[in-house]
Amino acid sequence: MPLCSNTAETVDEGGLRLLVGTVGTACVRMLLVACAGALISHVSWALTRSTRAERISRWTMLAMALVVTAACLCLWYLLIREDLRFAYVADYTGPGLPLVYRIAALWAGNAGSLLFWCLMLAWYGCIAAWTHRPQQPDPLQPGARAVLTVLTGFYALLLNLSADPFAKLVQAPASGNGLNPLLQNPGMMVHPVNLYLGSVGFAVPFAYAVAALLHGRPDRGWVIRTRRWTLVSWFFLTVGILYGMRWSYEELGWGGYWAWDPVENASLLPWLAATAYLHTAWVQERQGRMTRWSVILVTLTFLLTLFGTYLTRSGVVWSIHAFANGPLGAWFLALMAVCVMVVGALMIWRWNVLVDERRPTKRRYSRHEAVFAVNNLLMLAAAVAVIWGTCYPILSTWWTGTPRMVGVRFYNTVCLGMGVVVVGLMGWAMVWSGTRQSRSAWVQLWPTALAFVPAGVVAWLLRETFGQGTWLGCLGLWAGLSVVLNFLWDARRMLSRSGRVATLFAVGPLRRRVGAWLAHVAVALITVGIAGSGAFHVDRQVVVAPGGSLSVGGYTLEFTGLGTSPVPGGRLLYANVLVAEHGRYVGALRPGVMFYDDGQAPVTQVALNETNTSDLYLALAGTGTGGSAVLDVHVNPMTVWIWRGGYLLILAVFLCLWPTRGATVLLEDTERDAARARVADVQTREAAPT
Amino acid sequence: MKTRTRCLLRAAVIGVVATLLYTWDARAESTGVAQLVFMPDTTRDAIEVVENVQGPPNAGGGWRVSLPAGYSDLRVDGASYTLQGNTLDVATTDSLVFSFELPLHGLMGLQWTFVAPEDLGAVQLWVPEDGTLAVSADNLFTFTRQTTAGDRSFRVLTRSAMSTGETWTLSVQKLPSATDPPPGADLPALSTPLDNRHQVIQALSNLILAAVMLGLTVWGLRVEGRPRRRWKEARPGAGVGGGAQGL
Numbered sequence: 001m002p003l004c005s006n007t008a009e010t011v012d013e014g015g016l017r018l019l020v021g022t023v024g025t026a027c028v029r030m031l032l033v034a035c036a037g038a039l040i041s042h043v044s045w046a047l048t049r050s051t052r053a054e055r056i057s058r059w060t061m062l063a064m065a066l067v068v069t070a071a072c073l074c075l076w077y078l079l080i081r082e083d084l085r086f087a088y089v090a091d092y093t094g095p096g097l098p099l100v101y102r103i104a105a106l107w108a109g110n111a112g113s114l115l116f117w118c119l120m121l122a123w124y125g126c127i128a129a130w131t132h133r134p135q136q137p138d139p140l141q142p143g144a145r146a147v148l149t150v151l152t153g154f155y156a157l158l159l160n161l162s163a164d165p166f167a168k169l170v171q172a173p174a175s176g177n178g179l180n181p182l183l184q185n186p187g188m189m190v191h192p193v194n195l196y197l198g199s200v201g202f203a204v205p206f207a208y209a210v211a212a213l214l215h216g217r218p219d220r221g222w223v224i225r226t227r228r229w230t231l232v233s234w235f236f237l238t239v240g241i242l243y244g245m246r247w248s249y250e251e252l253g254w255g256g257y258w259a260w261d262p263v264e265n266a267s268l269l270p271w272l273a274a275t276a277y278l279h280t281a282w283v284q285e286r287q288g289r290m291t292r293w294s295v296i297l298v299t300l301t302f303l304l305t306l307f308g309t310y311l312t313r314s315g316v317v318w319s320i321h322a323f324a325n326g327p328l329g330a331w332f333l334a335l336m337a338v339c340v341m342v343v344g345a346l347m348i349w350r351w352n353v354l355v356d357e358r359r360p361t362k363r364r365y366s367r368h369e370a371v372f373a374v375n376n377l378l379m380l381a382a383a384v385a386v387i388w389g390t391c392y393p394i395l396s397t398w399w400t401g402t403p404r405m406v407g408v409r410f411y412n413t414v415c416l417g418m419g420v421v422v423v424g425l426m427g428w429a430m431v432w433s434g435t436r437q438s439r440s441a442w443v444q445l446w447p448t449a450l451a452f453v454p455a456g457v458v459a460w461l462l463r464e465t466f467g468q469g470t471w472l473g474c475l476g477l478w479a480g481l482s483v484v485l486n487f488l489w490d491a492r493r494m495l496s497r498s499g500r501v502a503t504l505f506a507v508g509p510l511r512r513r514v515g516a517w518l519a520h521v522a523v524a525l526i527t528v529g530i531a532g533s534g535a536f537h538v539d540r541q542v543v544v545a546p547g548g549s550l551s552v553g554g555y556t557l558e559f560t561g562l563g564t565s566p567v568p569g570g571r572l573l574y575a576n577v578l579v580a581e582h583g584r585y586v587g588a589l590r591p592g593v594m595f596y597d598d599g600q601a602p603v604t605q606v607a608l609n610e611t612n613t614s615d616l617y618l619a620l621a622g623t624g625t626g627g628s629a630v631l632d633v634h635v636n637p638m639t640v641w642i643w644r645g646g647y648l649l650i651l652a653v654f655l656c657l658w659p660t661r662g663a664t665v666l667l668e669d670t671e672r673d674a675a676r677a678r679v680a681d682v683q684t685r686e687a688a689p690t
Numbered sequence: 691m692k693t694r695t696r697c698l699l700r701a702a703v704i705g706v707v708a709t710l711l712y713t714w715d716a717r718a719e720s721t722g723v724a725q726l727v728f729m730p731d732t733t734r735d736a737i738e739v740v741e742n743v744q745g746p747p748n749a750g751g752g753w754r755v756s757l758p759a760g761y762s763d764l765r766v767d768g769a770s771y772t773l774q775g776n777t778l779d780v781a782t783t784d785s786l787v788f789s790f791e792l793p794l795h796g797l798m799g800l801q802w803t804f805v806a807p808e809d810l811g812a813v814q815l816w817v818p819e820d821g822t823l824a825v826s827a828d829n830l831f832t833f834t835r836q837t838t839a840g841d842r843s844f845r846v847l848t849r850s851a852m853s854t855g856e857t858w859t860l861s862v863q864k865l866p867s868a869t870d871p872p873p874g875a876d877l878p879a880l881s882t883p884l885d886n887r888h889q890v891i892q893a894l895s896n897l898i899l900a901a902v903m904l905g906l907t908v909w910g911l912r913v914e915g916r917p918r919r920r921w922k923e924a925r926p927g928a929g930v931g932g933g934a935q936g937l
Contacts, residue, residue, distance in 0.1 A: 094719030094832035100890050131911035147695065189893030197900060228914075232907045243896075505935070560874045562866045564821060571821050572893070573865050578874045587880040595824035595863065598832050598846040602824065609880040616880075625735065627866065646692035650899070657906045 017083040024074030025166040027067050028159050031118070034064045035153035039146060051134060057145060058129045064152055065126040067261040068119045075112060075165050079105045084172040088112055088165050094178025096569065101179050104188040107196065108179055110313060110328065111163035117309075118155035120200040122467035125152060128204055128229070140222055143211025144204070154335055162327055181596065181603050187247035194240030195267055199305040201233025202274060206302035209295050218289055218295060218354050223281045228657060230281060230298075231408055234274050237655040241267050242526075242646040253604030253619040255472060255539055255634035257331035257642070260411045264388045266308030269383050273301040276379040289369055292347075293376060299343045304383070306336045311390070371429045378418045378425075385414040416534075420472050425529050426520060427451065427479030447485035451478050473531030473638075478526025487517040515655030522652055525645035532638025533615075539634045546627050553635030555616055556580040562627055563590075570596040572605065575620050575629040579609065591618040591631065615639045627667045722808045727816040729846070730823050730864050731791070737800070737823065737862060740789040753780045755872055756805040761790040780807075792862075799824075799863035806852035813852060816862070819843040824863045 038060035045053035075088070079102045086092045092105040092112070107113040124369040125148035132141050159165065205226035213221040244267065245257035258264060277297035283290045314329020347354065396404040427448065455478035462470065490513075538553040549558040558578040565572050574592030577584055589607035598603070609616040614637040622630035727740040743753065755778040757764070764771045766778070766788040781784050794800050804813070817825045819836065820843070829849045837844050852858060 098886060098890075100893055104893075127908055127911070131908060173831070175831050178832035186892040186896075190896040193896070193900060197904075228907045228910050232903055236901060388804050479839040558874070564865050566821065571824065571865060573824075576874060578877060579880060585874075585877060588874060588877040589880050595843055595865065596826065598834050599817075599826050599830040600832075601828075601861075605883060607881045623866075653903070654906065657903065657910055659906075659910040 002632070006545055013081075014083075015077060017081055018085070020074050020077050021083065021086055021166050021168070024071050024078070025164070027071035027074065027563035028115075028156070028164070028166065031064065031067045031071065031156040032153065032160055034060065034067050035149055035156050037063055038149045039153070041142070042149060043145040046146070054134055054141075057142065058132075061122075061126045061129040061145060061149070064149070065119075065122040065568070068115070068122045068152075071165075072106065072115055072119050076106060076117060078166075079103070084175060084176055085168055087167045087169050090169060090173050090176045092177070092179055094176040095357040097176075097179055097184075101184050101188065104183070104192075105179055107192050108183055108188070111159070111165035111167075113192070113196075114155060114158055114163050114328075115165050117200060118152060118159065120196055121148065121152050121155060122320055123204060124200060124204055124229075125149065128207075138225070139215055139217060140208055140211040140225065143214045144207040146204060147207035147210045151207075156333075158328065158331055162331065178598070178600070178663055180556075181600055182251060182593070185251060186248060187243060190243045191240055191247055194236045194243060196240075198233045198235070198237030198240055199267075199270060199308065201229055201236060202270065202298070204229040204233075204303050205277075205298045209298045210343060210346065213295065213343070213350050216350055216353055218291055218350060223284045223294055227281065227285065230274070230278055231653060231656055234271075234278055235649070235657075237267070237271050237274060238649060239646065241271060242643070246643060249639075250606055250608065251604075253606050253632070255537075255617055255619065255632060255636070257533075257639070260389070260408050262390045263308070263312050265386050266311045269386055270301050270304040270308060272379045272383040272386070273297055273304050276376040277301055279375060283368055283372050287368070290372065291356055292354050293373070295343075295347065295354065297376065299339070300380075300383075303336055303339060306332055307387075308337070310336065332539050368429075371425055375422060375429075378422050382415050384417045385418075386411065412534075416472055420475055423472065423475045423479050427475070427482040427521065447489045448482045451481035451485055454481060459490060462536075468533035470531045473528055473535060476527030476531055480521050480528065481605050483520045483524060484519055487514075487521075511655050511658055512660060514631055515652045515658075518648055518655065522645045522648035523643045525648060527644035529638045529640070529645060532641070533636040536637045537634065538631070541621060541630065541632050543624050543628055543630050548628075550633070550675070552583065552633045553616075554613065555635065556583075557589075557618075557631075557633065559629055559631065562629060563621060567594065569598070570594055573620070573623075575604070575618075575631060577614065577618060577631070589616070589618050593620055610640050612640060613637060697776070698866070703787060711871060722810045723812050724804075724806070725814045725816060726804070726860075727839075728823050728825060728862060732822075735794045735864065736791050737794060737864065738789060738791050738903070740787070742785070742787045744785045745808055752805040754778070755780060755786070755788070755807045757897050758792060758802045758804075760793055762793075763789075764793045765789045794864045795864065799861060802860045802862065804858045804860055806854055806856045808854050810852045811850075814847050815831065815847040816844040817847065819845050822865055824865055825860060826863075827858065827860045829858070 038057070041057040041060045045057040078086050078089050079093055081097065082089060082093050082097075084094075088109055088111055092108045093102055097105075105112065107116045125145065128148065129141070129145055132138055187224075205222075208222040208226045209218070212218045244264070248259070248264075249257035274297075277294065277300075280290045280293045280297055284294045294368040310329055310332035313332065317499040362491065389410055392406050393403040396402065455474050458477055459470075459474040462473075515671060540550070540552050542550050546561040548560060549556060551557075556579075558580070560576045560578060563574055563576055565574070572592045572594050574590040577589045577591070579587055579589055587609070589609060592605040594603045594605055604619055607618040614635055617634040617636060619632040619634075620629060621632045624630060699745070723744045725740075725742040725744075727742070729738045729740070731738060739799055741755075743755070745753070757773070757778060759776065761776070764773055764778075766786070768787075778788070784809065792800055806813075812839045814825070815825055815830075816837075816839070825847065827847075827849070831848050831850070834848075835846050837846055849858070
């Protein structure tokens with residue numbers, strides 16, 4: 001009797017799972033219908049401008065988001081319940097996979113990650129629509145909603161035609177393939193999620209830019225409306241990249257954090273364009289200038305997110321990150337081509353109105369504008385170099401028939417050179433902090449000049465101690481100090497006015513300024529970390545017998561022997577290494593290799609001792625005869641400051657994102673200016689002789 | 691004495707493997723099955739491999755079995771066999787049991803390309819459970835099972851069908867038998883991998899951070915979207931931050 005009951009229960013549950021899969025498929029189909037409906041409603045609103053049409057348009061955005069959410073929930077349910085009748089579930093889950101990785105399996109594969117991408121895009125569109133208040137007319141909303149809907153529709157089309165996450169298998173396998181052991185890491189919840197949140201987020205400023213061009217209003221309005229979207233997307237992209245670096249550093253065992261892998265480059269490219277756009281948008285928001293730069297950079301950022309997706313999903317370049325080869329590449333190429341053509345045509349059409357709102361009276365370019373223009377050019381040049389290096393295997397195959405790759409040296413030479421100039425500009429730009437523009441140049445210069453002293457001392461010490469210096473590191477140090485000193489200078493002035501420290505953080509505009517300062521200090525810290533670990537990195541690969549020792553970068557390592565220990569799911573082979581610093585044992589490190597019971601490829605387990613000044617990084621590269629071990633030893637100075645810079649960046653962006661009403665005022669001012677300009681235009685036309 | 695023990699052990703394992711083969715899977719009745727049993731040589735840096743190939747009944751033609759480079763001590767059906775080259779041509783189509791030795795080289799161990807001698811419904815890898823050997827390969831099912839042969843316990847890894855001549859790369863690694871911590875292990879560990887609980891906490895922390903940042907963005911959009919009221923920083927011409935540096 002219990003047997004019958006169990007069987008019935010199993011059948012019921014199997015039936016329920018099948019039903020959930022069917023509902024998921026239906027949701028994916030319905031998404032296309034929802035997108036079409038939403039697009040019609042946006043066009044209708046744009047034509048009629050009625051409140052009812054606006055309401056319908058808003059609800060259709062919510063409907064799209066809810067349909068994608070339902071599809072995701074269905075897939076999550078199947079992944080958690082491990083229904084192997086579905087191909088995606090069989091590919092990315094397996095027996096014993098913890099719940100957290102069953103959830104993460106949603107974005108581990110091609111179809112699931114597209115669905116996840118679509119989920120975020122739909123919700124971003126929904127938030128953009130629902131945070132708009134009908135009482136405050138926004139002429140760009142219909143256009144922006146339409147662009148976001150078209151993009152969501154593109155992903156819906158992909159899910160329906162090319163990458164069905166609910167595809168069923170003819171016969172369910174005995175067990176799932178499981179999630180790749182390298183992906184069973186907390187980074188799976190951090191790195192891809194942040195990268196997706198960042199990359200998808202840039203669709204919103206892009207949509208507004210297109211709407212502004214369509215509407216013939218490429219003034220500050222769209223930049224102000226999308227400031228938060230830009231900032232939070234840039235934040236997610238930055239955190240995603242930093243965590244990816246950390247994951248690579250801890251997991252892959254090659255001793256570094258950035259390998260110039262094509263897919264790593266694919267995430268760096270939109271970041272470069274987005275960073276340039278973030279600064280340009282600031283100039284446009286404040287000064288009403290660099291209008292064309294803003295439109296071009298936001299379009300480029302969006303296109304580069306698509307390019308990254310194309311690289312990961314087309315299989316044109318090999319990468320440890322890439323999904324399997326598939327037909328998706330052609331889809332993304334087509335979307336990129338359409339975007340380029342549409343934005344190009346709109347820009348040509350609206351070229352005459354793509355002009356700066358305010359022109360300086362004395363100079364053609366303001367100092368800020370000049371610095372940011374140089375910054376933009378350098379960022380774009382770096383992006384072009386990275387694109388060239390990434391695509392070189394494809395291009396060389398076309399030309400010569402054999403794929404050729406550029407080495408790490410190419411990227412380092414080009415990007416570090418530009419990095420030095422950009423960091424130098426960053427330190428220098430602080431001299432022209434907006435609040436002190438009226439002061440004389442020499443008064444402004446002193447904090448920046450003072451920062452040269454400690455940076456110079458450090459440069460001299462490095463040269464004396466190690467026989468070499470690092471331009472990038474010293475400039476990073478100088479830039480960071482320059483930012484801090486400039487901040488202290490301004491803070492002292494503000495405190496002398498108000499007399500309260502809380503003033504710095506309490507008032508919105510000042511909080512935003514503090515956030516910006518912290519962000520630049522964070523970037524300076526990251527620069528110091530990159531420069532230190534790059535210039536003073538020591539690595540050795542040695543074969544060492546039990547009882548043998550070696551000295552590397554100030555550490556003495558004594559290898560005492562190999563050991564094995566059973567761990568869940570397999571067995572860990574490790575080398576026991578005693579670490580001594582200045583002749584005193586400080587502890588043991590155990591680099592190892594994890595062997596899995598189910599026959600999956602072994603995974604390196606790095607042993608890492610992090611300190612404020614340097615990381616001792618050990619990886620077990622092999623074993624030899626007689627119990628000897630092949631050890632990969634790296635000493636990476638200052639690496640920890642890269643991650644600390646990341647934490648500071650979180651705080652900085654948190655402060656910048658904290659709501660402030662100033663933007664409303666600025667937006668209303670912009671709307672008022674635009675209205676006045678329209679009235680003046682009409683009056684001029686009426687007054688003109690016919 | 692040592693050789694005789696090895697031969698007896700091998701014969702026992704072969705016998706058990708052959709017996710288990712017939713009762714293993716329904717697919718064994720219609721298609722061929724290959725089983726590779728790995729046994730580490732405790733005295734040398736080498737492993738012994740027993741390969742049992744079971745063909746489908748009433749199939750015509752012979753087999754061509756490819757042996758890995760560097761093999762030695764080949765035995766077919768328990769008898770020593772000398773072979774020129776690496777290919778063993780067999781006339782029989784029922785079953786074949788043969789064994790050989792392969793040398794291992796440190797952690798890199800052994801990379802062996804297995805070639806399917808006929809259409810196989812499944813290939814099984816029998817790995818001793820005493821932790822002395824680690825085997826890895828692509829296309830393996832994540833589901834494994836345990837079985838015993840003689841007095842030894844094995845973990846059985848399985849992959850699905852292979853067609854005649856299809857290749858499959860296997861990696862075999864001999865692990866040190868010592869499981870006791872080496873001297874000096876009483877010193878504090880400077881680096882310990884995160885356990886499952888901490889991994890989950892770290893993952894959830896990130897999701898919470900992302901949610902907070904998104905929440906802040908939405909809140910900001912709502913606040914900034916409200917109609918204008920009198921605020922002390924809302925001075926005409928002040929702009930956001932009164933012209934201050936800010937993102």
